[in-house]
Amino acid sequence: xxxxxxxxxxxxxxxxxxxxxxxxxxxxxxxxxxxxxxxxxxxxxxxxxxxxxxxxxxxxxxxxxxxxxxxxxxxxxxxxxxxxxxxxxxxxxxxxxxxxxxxxxxxxxxxxxxxxxxxxxxxxxxxxxxxxxxxxxxxxxxxxxxxxxxxxxxxxxxxxxxxxxxxxxxxxxxxxxxxxxxxxxxxxxxxxxxxxxxxxxxxxxxxxxxxxxxxxxxxxxxxxxxxxxxxxxxxxxxxxxxxxxxxxxxxxxxxxxxxxxxxxxxxxxxxxxxxxxxxxxxxxxxxxxxxxxxxxxxxxxxxxxxxxxxxxxxxxxxxxxxxxxxxxxxxxxxxxxxxxxxxxxxxxxxxxxxxxxxxxxxxxxxxxxxxxxxxxxxxxxxxxxxxxxxxxxxxxxxxxxxx
Amino acid sequence: xxxxxxxxxxxxxxxxxxxxxxxxxxxxxxxxxxxxxxxxxxxxxxxxxxxxxxxxxxxxxxxxxxxxxxxxxxxxxxxxxxxxxxxxxxxxxxxxxxxxxxxxxxxxxxxxxxxxxxxxxxxxxxxxxxxxxxxxxxxxxxxxxxxxxxxxxxxxxxxxxxxxxxxxxxxxxxxxxxxxxxxxxxxxxxxxxxxxxxxxxxxxxxxxxxxxxxxxxxxxxxxxxxxxxxxxxxxxxxxxxx
Ligand SMILES: Nc1ncnc2c1ncn2[C@@H]1O[C@H](COP(=O)(O)OP(=O)(O)O)[C@@H](O)[C@H]1O
Ligand SMILES: [Mg+2]
Numbered sequence: 204x205x206x207x208x209x210x211x212x213x214x215x216x217x218x219x220x221x222x223x224x225x226x227x228x229x230x231x232x233x234x235x236x237x238x239x240x241x242x243x244x245x246x247x248x249x250x251x252x253x254x255x256x257x258x259x260x261x262x263x264x265x266x267x268x269x270x271x272x273x274x275x276x277x278x279x280x281x282x283x284x285x286x287x288x289x290x291x292x293x294x295x296x297x298x299x300x301x302x303x304x305x306x307x308x309x310x311x312x313x314x315x316x317x318x319x320x321x322x323x324x325x326x327x328x329x330x331x332x333x334x335x336x337x338x339x340x341x342x343x344x345x346x347x348x349x350x351x352x353x354x355x356x357x358x359x360x361x362x363x364x365x366x367x368x369x370x371x372x373x374x375x376x377x378x379x380x381x382x383x384x385x386x387x388x389x390x391x392x393x394x395x396x397x398x399x400x401x402x403x404x405x406x407x408x409x410x411x412x413x414x415x416x417x418x419x420x421x422x423x424x425x426x427x428x429x430x431x432x433x434x435x436x437x438x439x440x441x442x443x444x445x446x447x448x449x450x451x452x453x454x455x456x457x458x459x460x461x462x463x464x465x466x467x468x469x470x471x472x473x474x475x476x477x478x479x480x481x482x483x484x485x486x487x488x489x490x491x492x493x494x495x496x497x498x499x500x501x502x503x504x505x506x507x508x509x510x511x512x513x514x515x516x517x518x519x520x521x522x523x524x525x526x527x528x529x530x531x532x533x534x535x536x537x538x539x540x541x542x543x544x545x546x547x548x549x550x551x552x553x554x555x556x557x558x559x560x561x562x563x564x565x566x567x568x569x570x571x572x573x574x575x576x577x578x579x580x581x582x583x584x585x586x587x588x589x590x591x592x593x594x595x596x597x598x599x600x601x602x603x604x605x606x
Numbered sequence: 607x608x609x610x611x612x613x614x615x616x617x618x619x620x621x622x623x624x625x626x627x628x629x630x631x632x633x634x635x636x637x638x639x640x641x642x643x644x645x646x647x648x649x650x651x652x653x654x655x656x657x658x659x660x661x662x663x664x665x666x667x668x669x670x671x672x673x674x675x676x677x678x679x680x681x682x683x684x685x686x687x688x689x690x691x692x693x694x695x696x697x698x699x700x701x702x703x704x705x706x707x708x709x710x711x712x713x714x715x716x717x718x719x720x721x722x723x724x725x726x727x728x729x730x731x732x733x734x735x736x737x738x739x740x741x742x743x744x745x746x747x748x749x750x751x752x753x754x755x756x757x758x759x760x761x762x763x764x765x766x767x768x769x770x771x772x773x774x775x776x777x778x779x780x781x782x783x784x785x786x787x788x789x790x791x792x793x794x795x796x797x798x799x800x801x802x803x804x805x806x807x808x809x810x811x812x813x814x815x816x817x818x819x820x821x822x823x824x825x826x827x828x829x830x831x832x833x834x835x836x837x838x839x840x841x842x843x844x845x846x847x848x
Contacts, residue, residue: 504697504699505699505701505702507699508693508695508699508701509712509716510660510684510687511658511660511687511693512687512688512693512712512713512716512760513684513685513686513687513688513689513713513716513717513764514684514688514716515680515681515684515685515716516680516681516684518715518716599660600655600660600661603655603660603695603699604651
């Protein structure tokens with residue numbers, strides 16, 4: 204009874220420590236994937252409205268980025284690996300054959316391929332310099348856009364989109380590539396998988412647009428992000444005539460920074476969960492120690508007999524240590540087994556709900572299993588040690604006294 | 607085998623000190639079959655504990671098998687108990703969850719006897735005490751006499767020179783008690799030194815020599831002992847009459 208309760212406590216402790224760590228690990232991996240999906244270590248910059256009057260100019264003046272700002276930033280901040288800007292147009296009619304859908308069209312530069320992780324599937328390519336220079340009517344499409352227009356690969360009626368003509372806002376484009384499927388959680392203008400990417404120059408003439416929606420910057424090193432943010436305020440404030448301290452004039456989304464804080468939060472969560480699980484296990488360990496103390500008390504006569512027969516201190520202790528280890532091994536083994544079962548069961552559920560996608564799938568990594576086993580062994584040893592020591596200090600004369 | 611000089615043992619129970627043994631001299635030669643008799647509380651068990659290196663005297667010297675045990679470590683004393691002494695107790699003190707066979711194996715485990723030899727010897731010993739057909743029985747499945755025979759087999763496991771038995775027949779009916787004494791006699795004839803504590807004068811008379819203990823002292827006067835014995839017998843007679 205006592206033993207089964209304690210084993211339950213160890214199972215519960217093991218379960219909570221592994222499951223909580225596993226959820227943390229799953230979440231961490233999911234976040235990592237998301238960050239990769241949006242682009243690794245990039246800054247996204249939007250123009251805003253001035254909040255402070257500056258050199259006679261009134262407040263509330265909007266700032267507009269034109270395409271020349273891209274070259275300007277590239278010249279002024281050599282610490283950047285790449286600079287890009289983009290135009291967007293939502294809800295454009297896109298047609299292939301009989302099918303018409305309405306989706307987002309982006310005008311972008313070739314650097315977007317690596318800045319925003321827009322990698323082509325084999326057989327296709329992303330936009331290149333010549334496409335920009337010659338204002339070619341070529342398009343790189345997201346994988347979901349492909350599914351809607353051309354069907355999913357392998358399904359009946361599927362056609363390879365590369366080289367096919369599609370119509371965007373009434374103008375014919377040649378499909379040059381399809382984006383590889385990717386996980387994208389972080390987004391600022393809609394998912395890449397249902398976007399049509401065309402050359403920035405083609406976009407300008409087609410939609411007669413000159414104002415960029417936003418800039419995307421990629422620093423050479425992750426550690427430079429802060430410095431680049433400062434530099435950006437300096438150089439853009441002089442170009443657009445606003446107070447460098449006017450935070451409203453620009454807004455910057457630091458994907459690196461948010462990923463880093465998220466990471467910290469995650470690590471924090473794992474530590475927190477680990478501590479909760481650890482405490483449960485410690486309580487369970489106290490339970491084991493208690494059982495062992497009772498066992499020692501109940502078996503003092505037996506201990507005395509063993510001593511009379513020449514058992515050494517270590518031989519008397521070994522029995523109790525082993526018993527404590529056995530109890531925690533049984534509980535821990537069952538706990539780990541159940542954790543694996545739960546993780547496997549959750550892993551088998553197809554990701555459907557938003558929440559699940561955000562949480563990620565619980566993942567029991569080897570380190571998690573090892574940490575749990577180490578903790579269980581420690582608990583077994585410690586909770587066995589003190590009762591065993593008590594057993595070894597039994598006075599055989601007292602315990603054998605028989606009146 | 608046993609040489610005790612001026613042994614004194616004081617139990618300090620905190621408030622009161624009990625002097626269980628006062629100045630005991632005792633010599634037992636190898637191959638003797640000696641019984642210790644005396645009233646309850648006279649210090650018999652205390653004497654046996656000291657003889658068995660389970661306890662140390664407060665004063666005096668003790669030589670076992672020609673070697674002084676003074677100043678030996680716990681571990682060394684455990685070794686002596688394992689190799690030189692076999693204990694038999696009134697309450698049998700077998701491990702309840704272990705079979706007869708496993709109980710006999712136990713001292714050999716502590717003595718690190720190889721498994722094969724251990725099993726062979728455990729079987730032999732149980733056959734010797736006529737329990738060859740009870741190897742896998744647990745204590746609860748055995749009678750008192752059988753349990754005590756398992757305990758004797760266990761005490762012989764490490765081929766000790768000295769057997770110390772504290773009231774081994776105390777929990778047995780007279781018939782199985784007599785069988786146990788037969789067994790001791792047989793062991794003595796094969797060369798083992800036996801020290802047997804008893805209340806029972808019929809048991810005591812079967813040994814070579816009787817040491818009479820009273821109030822923590824060895825009394826040699828035969829008369830005093832005889833008087834005590836007579837009183838004891840009288841009491842027993844009255845007990846049975848009632
Ligand atoms: N561990 C002990 N602590 C205190 N007193 C004890 C202890 N063991 C024995 N005694 C006392 O010492 C005396 C002798 O006890 P014991 O040797 O057991 O006598 P016997 O075995 O002859 O009945 C008794 O008065 C008993 O109460
Ligand atoms: Mg006694």
